[in-house]
Amino acid sequence: MHLLPSGKTRDNLWTLITPPTVWAWHFLLSYITAAYACAPNDAIFEAIPGPRLLVAVLTVVALAIIAWCGVRAWREWQSEYVAPPFNEASPAHRERFLEFSTLLLAGLSFVGVVFVAMPALFVVDCR
Amino acid sequence: MNGAAGAWPVDYQKAANADWPIAPSDPRQEDPEYRKVQEERLERVWATPKGWRYWSDVNNTTIGVWYTAASFGFMLFAGVLGLMIRAQLAVPDNDFLSATFYNQVYTLHGTVMMFLFAVPIFEAVAIILLPQMLGARDLPFPRLSAFGFWCFIIGGVFVAGSIFFDSAPTGGWFMYPPLTTQERFTPGYGPDVWLLGLSFIEVASIAAAVELIVGTLKCRPPGMRINLMPLYAWYVLVVATMILFAFPPLIAGDILFELERLFGWPFFDPERGGDPVLWQHLFWIFGHPEVYIVFLPAIALIAMIVPTFARRPILGYSWIVLAAVGTGFLSFGLWAHHMYTTGLPAMSLGFFSAASEAVAIPTGVQIFVFLATLLTGRVTYQVPMLFVLGSLGVFVFGGITGVMVAIAPFDWQAHDSYFVVAHLHYVLVGGMVFPLVAGVYYFWPVVGQKRLSDKLGRIAFWLMFVGFNLAFAPMHWSGLMGMPRRVWTYPAGLGLEWPNLISSGGGFVFAAGFLVVVFDVLRPKGHVPVAERNTWNAGTLEWLAETEDKNWGVRSIPIVTTRYPLWEQPRFMEDVDKGRFYLPDAEENLRETLVTSVLDAKPIQCLRVPGPSWMPFWAAVFLGAVFILAVFHLWMATIVAMGLALVAIIVWLWRGTSFVPEKKEKDVGRGLSLPLYMSGPQSVSWWAMFITMTGDATAFLSLVFGYYFFFTIHQDFPPPGMENAPGQLWPMLSLALFASAWGLAVAANRLNRAGRVPLARLAMGGGGVLSLLAAAALLWAPYATGLDPVVHVYPAIVWTLAIWTAVHAAVGTIMLFYCLARSLAGKLTPEYDIDICNVALYWHFMGGTALVTIGTISLFPLVA
Numbered sequence: 001m002h003l004l005p006s007g008k009t010r011d012n013l014w015t016l017i018t019p020p021t022v023w024a025w026h027f028l029l030s031y032i033t034a035a036y037a038c039a040p041n042d043a044i045f046e047a048i049p050g051p052r053l054l055v056a057v058l059t060v061v062a063l064a065i066i067a068w069c070g071v072r073a074w075r076e077w078q079s080e081y082v083a084p085p086f087n088e089a090s091p092a093h094r095e096r097f098l099e100f101s102t103l104l105l106a107g108l109s110f111v112g113v114v115f116v117a118m119p120a121l122f123v124v125d126c127r
Numbered sequence: 128m129n130g131a132a133g134a135w136p137v138d139y140q141k142a143a144n145a146d147w148p149i150a151p152s153d154p155r156q157e158d159p160e161y162r163k164v165q166e167e168r169l170e171r172v173w174a175t176p177k178g179w180r181y182w183s184d185v186n187n188t189t190i191g192v193w194y195t196a197a198s199f200g201f202m203l204f205a206g207v208l209g210l211m212i213r214a215q216l217a218v219p220d221n222d223f224l225s226a227t228f229y230n231q232v233y234t235l236h237g238t239v240m241m242f243l244f245a246v247p248i249f250e251a252v253a254i255i256l257l258p259q260m261l262g263a264r265d266l267p268f269p270r271l272s273a274f275g276f277w278c279f280i281i282g283g284v285f286v287a288g289s290i291f292f293d294s295a296p297t298g299g300w301f302m303y304p305p306l307t308t309q310e311r312f313t314p315g316y317g318p319d320v321w322l323l324g325l326s327f328i329e330v331a332s333i334a335a336a337v338e339l340i341v342g343t344l345k346c347r348p349p350g351m352r353i354n355l356m357p358l359y360a361w362y363v364l365v366v367a368t369m370i371l372f373a374f375p376p377l378i379a380g381d382i383l384f385e386l387e388r389l390f391g392w393p394f395f396d397p398e399r400g401g402d403p404v405l406w407q408h409l410f411w412i413f414g415h416p417e418v419y420i421v422f423l424p425a426i427a428l429i430a431m432i433v434p435t436f437a438r439r440p441i442l443g444y445s446w447i448v449l450a451a452v453g454t455g456f457l458s459f460g461l462w463a464h465h466m467y468t469t470g471l472p473a474m475s476l477g478f479f480s481a482a483s484e485a486v487a488i489p490t491g492v493q494i495f496v497f498l499a500t501l502l503t504g505r506v507t508y509q510v511p512m513l514f515v516l517g518s519l520g521v522f523v524f525g526g527i528t529g530v531m532v533a534i535a536p537f538d539w540q541a542h543d544s545y546f547v548v549a550h551l552h553y554v555l556v557g558g559m560v561f562p563l564v565a566g567v568y569y570f571w572p573v574v575g576q577k578r579l580s581d582k583l584g585r586i587a588f589w590l591m592f593v594g595f596n597l598a599f600a601p602m603h604w605s606g607l608m609g610m611p612r613r614v615w616t617y618p619a620g621l622g623l624e625w626p627n628l629i630s631s632g633g634g635f636v637f638a639a640g641f642l643v644v645v646f647d648v649l650r651p652k653g654h655v656p657v658a659e660r661n662t663w664n665a666g667t668l669e670w671l672a673e674t675e676d677k678n679w680g681v682r683s684i685p686i687v688t689t690r691y692p693l694w695e696q697p698r699f700m701e702d703v704d705k706g707r708f709y710l711p712d713a714e715e716n717l718r719e720t721l722v723t724s725v726l727d728a729k730p731i732q733c734l735r736v737p738g739p740s741w742m743p744f745w746a747a748v749f750l751g752a753v754f755i756l757a758v759f760h761l762w763m764a765t766i767v768a769m770g771l772a773l774v775a776i777i778v779w780l781w782r783g784t785s786f787v788p789e790k791k792e793k794d795v796g797r798g799l800s801l802p803l804y805m806s807g808p809q810s811v812s813w814w815a816m817f818i819t820m821t822g823d824a825t826a827f828l829s830l831v832f833g834y835y836f837f838f839t840i841h842q843d844f845p846p847p848g849m850e851n852a853p854g855q856l857w858p859m860l861s862l863a864l865f866a867s868a869w870g871l872a873v874a875a876n877r878l879n880r881a882g883r884v885p886l887a888r889l890a891m892g893g894g895g896v897l898s899l900l901a902a903a904a905l906l907w908a909p910y911a912t913g914l915d916p917v918v919h920v921y922p923a924i925v926w927t928l929a930i931w932t933a934v935h936a937a938v939g940t941i942m943l944f945y946c947l948a949r950s951l952a953g954k955l956t957p958e959y960d961i962d963i964c965n966v967a968l969y970w971h972f973m974g975g976t977a978l979v980t981i982g983t984i985s986l987f988p989l990v991a
Contacts, residue, residue, distance in 0.1 A: 020452065024460070034474040035472075040840055085440070087444070089687075091727070094352045105452060119476075
């Protein structure tokens, strides 16, 4: 990550897509965890607490990273506050636009991770 | 009139907060005679070839128009097939079509609509509009666009034409094995036509994706920072990236599928360890994102149309970016919702169900942004707006049934019924066809210089809107009554007569509406007045298009400081027209456009883009021949065609890429001098290589996914008797050789740049030879350990990974030898080194591929 002298992040397209990328990894790893635990699908009534716990851990980690991205974006946006729609031709507006959009994507990704974690909360076996 | 030298009304240095110097424009630009000379030169440089050479053109406007016309042609063809389906189903126990022919008809209807219309039309429209919206003269790789078009038309005609020989595929547009892999169920060439024809078209899609991503990131006008980009460009960026990750899994699936059909390798045959569900995974990892690949570009048209007719900037620009990017990501977590009935564990179903519900959030955000923009604007209801409103209504209806079928227990009831047919048509027609027709009415003046008829547009809209709902709403009922999809006919007395008859009637009304649009587009418009410039009074750059069609794109490449320059930048059009911005001339008689930086669009290079050429055409013809001849098992001819395709591509690259320019820098106007040649990460071709290889790596990882998928479903993998194959000795030797070749490729690049040319040449030659040896050792490993790919899926997938890697090694060798030849020919020097930079980048991917392949086939069995 590229830091500015002020200690703030120089936002770019990679920082913008970090929260949804975390969502994607959480999704993929949760899916692999369940698929691996339940394949070959022989003992379908056997509880799988281990894999469920692993999904829970993945969820906490994913939510923490996404929240950190969101909080960082929020702080940096607020500290040099510009109101949307960020439509001026200046580095400041570009930066605020990327921060605000990152914040929105962090929100969506956070909700997305919570959604995806739910099945591991309620489903106990491989049926 | 601003005549005085240096009297510049807008201080662009300040307005753009530019960190490059912006001088006043050249006072000579104010002299009409001076401009006339420039214009004649530009016109000559960008002229479309005449006569039969017309077909060698590569300019984005020409290619885009061919591409669009071809996609619409395929759409009409598939529409006729749709009407044949409705005619067959209009009454019970109908025998208008025979059952097998009906299977061909609905398979091609779905296949052509999705692969030859919905995705290509995005590429087609984007190839026309994107450079216009970015004020670019052309996209960075015009010949690649032409190549993509020719691949598309050849593959498309082959697939669609098969029905006239009674050989069209019959297995449904998703080709599920074992129905389609085994001759006893589907005899003939149908599935091969589907697999090889469409694999070929996927090449075109990926080519377009590369072109559009690089175009959006690197060819924006100076000053158009990332927060000022037109929303259409945001969607193009997202969708092209999605293509890059969505299409390769299907290509991987196609490879496995064809290996099974042609050579009996049992990937999807459970009797020999395979699993048909793997195909479903690979197909839908492509297939679900594809729905959004189709939907987002159409929504992107709405995002351009709504502000124009609401007479205000879009409300919630960042929210649209959220929606586009968010949908792009979430859409990759939905694929198994097409597989709820395959017996996946409930927890897995839950993950996909959750993600399918979550994707409704960003999708809904876009709709609300449009509604908010309309509510806060002063809307004028013209034809494009009618189609936009119709689209929103129909799409929301389909979206809501989508939320219903995303819930697994509901889907178990509705799966494979007409309810799903109704849902998908509401989503696709509402989310794609209506916005597209809105786009046709809206953007027609950019292409055709005249407006389409308001009256015919309204007639078309109401016929289409009413006809569509009549055709597809009753399918919700027939589906819930239990009518299965793809069924050839149905008996009387089940209550299905009325819904089906109404559907059929509605289908024909809908088609009549579409024909009105076609008529409006094609009818002679001699008496229709030429539309005034920027006829809808829009705010974005594509409306700079002049009333008299000009091939040069824009008269001069503007400095952009707002989201809607035509509304918000004073005297903008005049400044563009008078050549007061960049590149108002083509002094060297070469086609040029600007390359800018990714975030801030700071100009960094003046890019020479190539003009007309037949090589893309020939490369596509020969590559097409490879795929088509393989369908008919004409192996010798296939190999000859492969050789010709390779020659065509090398000739194309040799003669048409990385020119050494006659001078280092060029004055592009307003006191700015830019380099004409850049290599490494600064070069657009380096980006193209990076993006292409990302897609290639995705296909490779899909094959690797296949290996681990088979590992999870088997108790013993490798199966008994094959534990020690392919062993470690030969794979490790291969890995060592690959590592050396990789090292030499990287060294060749460094040595060349350091001016140590003889050593660099030695590294190129040596790396090429080592790469071939590495490939040989890798192929020897499974051969020497007696792995027979026909007996079980384990040897089959090991061979597949080894062959994939060996083929890439051969390509790596060709690349290194190509660089060696370029160096000897003086076209690759320490200063002008695009070729070897890009080849070194290829080799990073190659090295990674070798590492993963050998780690998987040789080392993983030791720890598993």
